[in-house]
Amino acid sequence: MKAVVYRGPNQVSVEEVEDPKIEHPADAIIRLTSSGICGSDLHMYEGRTVEKPGKVLGHEPLGVIEEVGDAVTSFKKGDRVVVTFNIACGHCLNCIRGFTSACLTVNPESAGGAFGYAKMGPYRGAQAEFLRVPFADLNCTKLPGSPGDKWEDDFIMLSDVFPTGFFATQLAMVMPGFPVAVFGAGPVGLLSAYSAILQGAAQVFVVDYIPERLKLAKSIGAIPVDFTLSDPVAMIEALRSQHSRVDTVLPGEEKLQGIMSSIENLAKSIGANLELARSDPVTMIQMLRAGNPAIVQSLIPGEEKMKGVMSGIDAVGYQARDRQDPSRENPTQVISDLVRLINPTGHLGVIGVYVADDPGAYNERAKKGEYILPFGQLWEKGISVGTGQTPVKKLQPMLRDMIIAGVAKPSFIVSHKISIEEAPDAYREFAKRSEGFTKVTIQFEK
Numbered sequence: 001m002k003a004v005v006y007r008g009p010n011q012v013s014v015e016e017v018e019d020p021k022i023e024h025p026a027d028a029i030i031r032l033t034s035s036g037i038c039g040s041d042l043h044m045y046e047g048r049t050v051e052k053p054g055k056v057l058g059h060e061p062l063g064v065i066e067e068v069g070d071a072v073t074s075f076k077k078g079d080r081v082v083v084t085f086n087i088a089c090g091h092c093l094n095c096i097r098g099f100t101s102a103c104l105t106v107n108p109e110s111a112g113g114a115f116g117y118a119k120m121g122p123y124r125g126a127q128a129e130f131l132r133v134p135f136a137d138l139n140c141t142k143l144p145g146s147p148g149d150k151w152e153d154d155f156i157m158l159s160d161v162f163p164t165g166f167f168a169t170q171l172a173m174v175m176p177g178f179p180v181a182v183f184g185a186g187p188v189g190l191l192s193a194y195s196a197i198l199q200g201a202a203q204v205f206v207v208d209y210i211p212e213r214l215k216l217a218k219s220i221g222a223i224p225v226d227f228t229l230s231d232p233v234a235m236i237e238a239l240r241s242q243h244s245r246v247d248t249v250l251p252g253e254e255k256l257q258g259i260m261s262s263i264e265n266l267a268k269s270i271g272a273n274l275e276l277a278r279s280d281p282v283t284m285i286q287m288l289r290a291g292n293p294a295i296v297q298s299l300i301p302g303e304e305k306m307k308g309v310m311s312g313i314d315a316v317g318y319q320a321r322d323r324q325d326p327s328r329e330n331p332t333q334v335i336s337d338l339v340r341l342i343n344p345t346g347h348l349g350v351i352g353v354y355v356a357d358d359p360g361a362y363n364e365r366a367k368k369g370e371y372i373l374p375f376g377q378l379w380e381k382g383i384s385v386g387t388g389q390t391p392v393k394k395l396q397p398m399l400r401d402m403i404i405a406g407v408a409k410p411s412f413i414v415s416h417k418i419s420i421e422e423a424p425d426a427y428r429e430f431a432k433r434s435e436g437f438t439k440v441t442i443q444f445e446k
């Protein structure tokens, strides 16, 4: 079969490799119909993990059961399934607690296994025509429909990025009515923002500097913040505090211009037509009058001090860009910004990856994943921190049902659908975050 193989930093090739076989009675073999390329693959691609050349990459599989081992009871040949990026056994201590992301039996190196990933066990990846799935009863989830139908691009998101975006909101303890900030508008950040909106967050800010990605954030009702324009923390605080100040700026039209972005959100909250408001100052003022008192007159004592956000999500990870000079990396940029931005008693969810072995890091400590962080400020504010791999399985069925019910359409992030032969080019462009490259999926012929 054909597969995408890691050949060293900035190099992947499409090669003929041996077809996978059933190795254990609990295995299944999947014929892939779609397979995602992920921001996580880029950490490997860029030589920023300890993986050696020769690994088949990929951990976002959607396909059809080709063959099952004797012990598999839930699936038969022909069933359409999505596979979790985690590989888990289902019977160890962590699996029975629901933490399939930290399975204790599948990876001799640490807790947790995955397809095609450095330090996550000896498993071949899913950017290939076929995939062996261990413990298939657990790691596959049955889906309706048939390959290539209207759900194909949504269901592929169930293997990793949709559950991961949702899990980020759980790490950051998003509640209905919370103001939320998401740093990073890649697939994970966008689907974190989307998950926060689906759960009733009051305002969701998305910070990045790639215009197409910020546009996508806007398209789902989030407030885009370009970090190259100014300090995103100051910008978000200003936008939030304007809600309590709008009454003082009502008479001055030029001041109204300056608060367009917060007006946009306000418009939504009172169901006004923003396009109309933009071109008509009277509508805008009516809108502000209608919208404003509800917020301003109901401020609880001291509430103006909670001008940051309650939930902050780092959807960037250790390869974060420096805000002053985006051509350079600054691994603590995002966490430091979020600690400043999150309100006292708020929550930080670090869904972006940080690794303990980074051969490409800028100094000896960073090579071990050790960084200087504003821990004092974090502690004084009483901010809770959540981190880790997504336990995909426990989130998958409910997110699947949101797709089937038409409540969620996570495929809005898909920018490129390619054949497996085009994978090396796609990796190169995706690694540059070239214009428009947000989410690439490999499609296999039926």
Ligand SMILES: NC(=O)c1ccc[n+]([C@@H]2O[C@H](COP(=O)([O-])OP(=O)(O)OC[C@H]3O[C@@H](n4cnc5c(N)ncnc54)[C@H](O)[C@@H]3O)[C@@H](O)[C@H]2O)c1
Binding pocket: 038, 039, 040, 041, 042, 043, 160, 161, 164, 183, 184, 185, 186, 187, 188, 189, 207, 208, 209, 210, 213, 227, 315, 316, 317, 318, 319, 320, 321, 322, 323, 333, 334, 350, 351, 352, 353, 388, 389, 390, 433
């Ligand atoms: N925890 C998990 O289980 C899990 C699962 C999947 C992915 N991830 C991780 O989530 C992270 C995001 O994944 P992705 O696929 O969206 O990746 P991506 O690389 O496509 O997106 C990252 C985005 O962050 C932006 N960015 C860089 N520096 C920034 C800064 N200082 N401020 C704001 N934005 C900045 C980039 O421009 C980019 O758009 C990666 O680290 C990935 O490995 C974690």
Ligand SMILES: [Zn+2]
Binding pocket: 037, 038, 039, 040, 041, 059, 060, 085, 160, 161
């Ligand atoms: Zn992924």
Ligand SMILES: [Zn+2]
Binding pocket: 088, 089, 090, 091, 092, 093, 094, 095, 096, 102, 103, 104, 105, 106
């Ligand atoms: Zn287990």
